Amino acid sequence: MLELKPMTDQDYEFWSLRSRMNYAQSKMKANGTPRDEAVKAANAEFERHLTAGRETKDNFLYSGFSDDVRVGFVWIQLRGIGSRRRAYVCDIVVEPDQRGKGFGKQIMLAVEKLMPDLGVSKIGLHVFGYNEAAIALYKSLGYITTDLEMEKTLD
Numbered sequence: 001m002l003e004l005k006p007m008t009d010q011d012y013e014f015w016s017l018r019s020r021m022n023y024a025q026s027k028m029k030a031n032g033t034p035r036d037e038a039v040k041a042a043n044a045e046f047e048r049h050l051t052a053g054r055e056t057k058d059n060f061l062y063s064g065f066s067d068d069v070r071v072g073f074v075w076i077q078l079r080g081i082g083s084r085r086r087a088y089v090c091d092i093v094v095e096p097d098q099r100g101k102g103f104g105k106q107i108m109l110a111v112e113k114l115m116p117d118l119g120v121s122k123i124g125l126h127v128f129g130y131n132e133a134a135i136a137l138y139k140s141l142g143y144i145t146t147d148l149e150m151e152k153t154l155d
Helices: 009-031 035-049 103-118 132-140
Strands: 002-006 059-066 069-079 086-094 123-125
Touching: 002 103, 009 035, 009 059, 009 069, 009 086, 059 103, 069 103, 086 103, 103 123, 103 132
Parallel strands: 086 123
Antiparallel strands: 002 059, 059 069, 069 086
């Protein structure tokens, strides 16, 4: 059974560095963003949203464990006000050697169980268009597309 535990300082440093690089690589793959720009954008996003690191208000950072083995991470942020208040999954990571074992789904279901304590009843997230496995996972969990951004390169 999967358990979410608040990230330790050590997990936070490991996760933050790797997730910044993964985000930059996704920007390069999805948008053709040059490497330097993608790295700069990734660092700016993390610094904008996690101004106080693990202690940033309305941000919840967890490590996911199965049988005391760390299988992934998830970053949840509370956004909006009033009836538009919701949780937003900013990042979810399943360790490469743990992929294909259902841990992505288990992490997302564990996140859902946290929502009543956070006082929200909606969860949002972003997924890059090329990430078909993640899109399929989110659809299987009942997520619907609320916005769709498209692009065309002109010759």
